[in-house]
Amino acid sequence: MEDGETEEAQRDTITARMRAQDYAGARRCCCGRFRPWFFLLRKSFERILFLLEQAHWFYEDNSVEHNPNLKSLSFKDFTSLMFKSHTALRPYIAHLDDIYKDFNNYKFRVPVSGAIILDDTYERCLLVKGWKARASWSFPRGKRNKDEEDHTCAVREVLEETGCDVSRLLNLDEYIEFSIGQQRVRLYIITGVKRDTVFAPQTKKEISEISWHRIDDLLPAAGARALYILL
Structure with missing residues (x-):
């Protein structure tokens, strides 16, 4: 966030950028929006996937809705793309199926x-x-x-x-x-x-x-x- 920029202003800026961007740009924007948390939580895949779930909603609600060149993605496909796009998550791509399965099991235990x-x-x-x-x-x-x-x-x-x-x-x-x-x-x-x-x-x-x-x-x-x- 730039000096003097409110959270609302930042959100509006991000949304405007994602409306205008192509698929790769929208993906980078989503990844950048949630990147700080990846470094803090990279050892807790459940928390990471909860954050990716929020990023997925943001992508579907703001990017796809305003850009006809972008296609809707399932959460699993979106997660796979994010793992491939982020250097901290890329080493775990081979284990993504197990991570995704564990996350779904974990969700059914959250109060x-x-x-x-x-x-x-x-x-x-x-x-x-x-x-x-x-x-x-x-x-x-x-x-x-x-x-x-x-x-x-x-x-x-x-x-x-x-x-x-x-x-x-x-x-x-x-x-x-x-x-x-x-x-x-x-x-x-x-x-x-x-x-x-x-x-x-x-x-x-x-x-x-x-x-x-x-x-x-x-x-x-x-x-x-x-x-x-x-x-």
Whole structure:
């Protein structure tokens, strides 16, 4: 960042450059944007791939969207290109398949936090639907960042997925917690949200729909399986 340049200004500059660049330039920009962390975390491939995941989202949301010459890449293909492009990661290319597999296994062990948001009548709960074609409805939630508190993660994820700030409504003692396999899930109970609240996701290509659903209609149709899907 140049002297006197704000983080927002730097982000706008990077985005503008990536719009104008070809594929190789966009790749270099992504790599340069996250390079400082590679040297600090090169011995922790899980953390590196989490950062590469963010770089992948940045590439898809900012580069591909504004440059028709760039093609959309799967995260695995994007990761492979980044390993080939960065000198600190290049020695590990031969092990990339194992690194990628370990990362996916690791992701299923990262704790998840979110919220069950009830309207002011306690008759409806707020659900979000993912972006992909086969995405299902679920409570807004997501994986905790490193050293992040459960409630902080819940507030952040709800804000990102719905645009609703529940920080003042969240009670630290009101939550349900359970495990799915090796993954711990904590969902805080948020009450009193008005049904006419305007919701809008703050991230691109993550949430396709947000709506209230009657609680009575959710479980009888599919029983325990419906609950599992929502969680």
